Amino acid sequence: MNIHPARSVRFDLISLGEVMLRLDPGESRISTTREFRAWEGGGEYNVARGLRRCFGLRTAIVTALADNPVGRLIEDLMLQGGVALDHLRWVPYDGVGRSVRNGLNFTERGFGVRAALGCSDRGHTAVSQLHPGQIDWDAIFDPAQGGGARWFHTGGIFAALSESTHQVAREAMQAARRHGVIVSYDLNYRDSLWKAIGGKQRAREVNSELAPLVDVMLGNEEDFTAALGLEVEGAENLEHASFALDSSAFRAMIQRAVATYPNFQVVATTLRNARTATINDWSAIAWHNGAFYNAITLPALEIFDRVGGGDSFASGLIYGFLADKGAQWAVDCGCVHGALAMTTPGDTTMVTLSEVERVMQGGSARVQR
Numbered sequence: 001m002n003i004h005p006a007r008s009v010r011f012d013l014i015s016l017g018e019v020m021l022r023l024d025p026g027e028s029r030i031s032t033t034r035e036f037r038a039w040e041g042g043g044e045y046n047v048a049r050g051l052r053r054c055f056g057l058r059t060a061i062v063t064a065l066a067d068n069p070v071g072r073l074i075e076d077l078m079l080q081g082g083v084a085l086d087h088l089r090w091v092p093y094d095g096v097g098r099s100v101r102n103g104l105n106f107t108e109r110g111f112g113v114r115a116a117l118g119c120s121d122r123g124h125t126a127v128s129q130l131h132p133g134q135i136d137w138d139a140i141f142d143p144a145q146g147g148g149a150r151w152f153h154t155g156g157i158f159a160a161l162s163e164s165t166h167q168v169a170r171e172a173m174q175a176a177r178r179h180g181v182i183v184s185y186d187l188n189y190r191d192s193l194w195k196a197i198g199g200k201q202r203a204r205e206v207n208s209e210l211a212p213l214v215d216v217m218l219g220n221e222e223d224f225t226a227a228l229g230l231e232v233e234g235a236e237n238l239e240h241a242s243f244a245l246d247s248s249a250f251r252a253m254i255q256r257a258v259a260t261y262p263n264f265q266v267v268a269t270t271l272r273n274a275r276t277a278t279i280n281d282w283s284a285i286a287w288h289n290g291a292f293y294n295a296i297t298l299p300a301l302e303i304f305d306r307v308g309g310g311d312s313f314a315s316g317l318i319y320g321f322l323a324d325k326g327a328q329w330a331v332d333c334g335c336v337h338g339a340l341a342m343t344t345p346g347d348t349t350m351v352t353l354s355e356v357e358r359v360m361q362g363g364s365a366r367v368q369r
Helices: 043-053 069-081 137-141 165-178 199-213 221-228 248-260 309-322 327-341 353-360
Strands: 011-016 020-024 037-041 059-067 084-092 104-108 117-121 149-155 182-186 216-219 266-274 279-288 291-294 298-302
Touching: 011 043, 011 165, 011 309, 020 069, 037 043, 037 069, 043 059, 043 069, 043 149, 043 182, 043 309, 059 069, 069 084, 137 149, 137 165, 149 165, 149 309, 165 182, 165 199, 182 199, 182 309, 199 221, 216 221, 216 309, 221 248, 221 266, 248 266, 248 279, 266 309, 266 327, 279 309, 279 327, 291 327, 298 327, 309 327, 327 353
Parallel strands: 011 059, 011 149, 020 104, 059 084, 149 182, 182 216, 216 266
Antiparallel strands: 020 037, 104 117, 266 279, 279 291, 279 298
């Protein structure tokens, strides 16, 4: 891929997406807890934060928040994450949220045979009301105007928020391509976002419209099937670890994807078999320049909080390409970073590059003193 040199632009990566307040009941359940721990999170934002906190790159988020104490809390959490907020838009709050509000994401972790559970409260949020023409994307991506980026990232969660957000995503992706910025897109299909606005059929229409603007397409088997109509043969057997970590069916799906969308330079997917909520088999596969690359396989991975594992995979993979480490290193880095991110609470990474590299090199979990 032809990636701009770091010295020529302001940011290594810019993301576009919603940032919500995640309320985590810890070891309890959403419906019975008496206290929550607060985190910030959002599929597209998590990638930018991972690249900043774990990999030390310069990242920014384009988003919008209602200007009230909840919005200011989300801002404070993002400031701790180190992602630049130059392009955060504040929307006046009406006092009760009739016209604009901030998104809430209640997520319990699950344990054993009890699966993780999410409950979002994100209707009429500030970022869902963005429209084309409100953001000067050329200024954001043009180094001559004090901006510039090497990579732009967005995804199917943002595109599903409203009828206008996929239009904003398209506008941003087109501008990024005009300025020679690599575009990545995580399909991140969420049935809860699409079911009231046309379901899978509408998801496929929107994502198929955006896919020709993508250089690096990311997702899991459900994402590619639901959002692009690309079936993974035998996916009904995903509960069997031997299938879930056998990349042959995924290779066939990826080959169909790149034949349909020849603009794809990289296609990557995580491979997960959830034996229980807390024991998962985990790996990944990537396609780049006509070749496939299988990641490290981590069978029986112990999971503390699975939310954000795919986003951390994306940030590790992107770092590998931005650092010019090659596709094999990139997919291994993404796989391990995603695995480590699932050993800590919250949506976002709490690990370091040295910890990622140690596991990539076969290091054990023996105490470090």
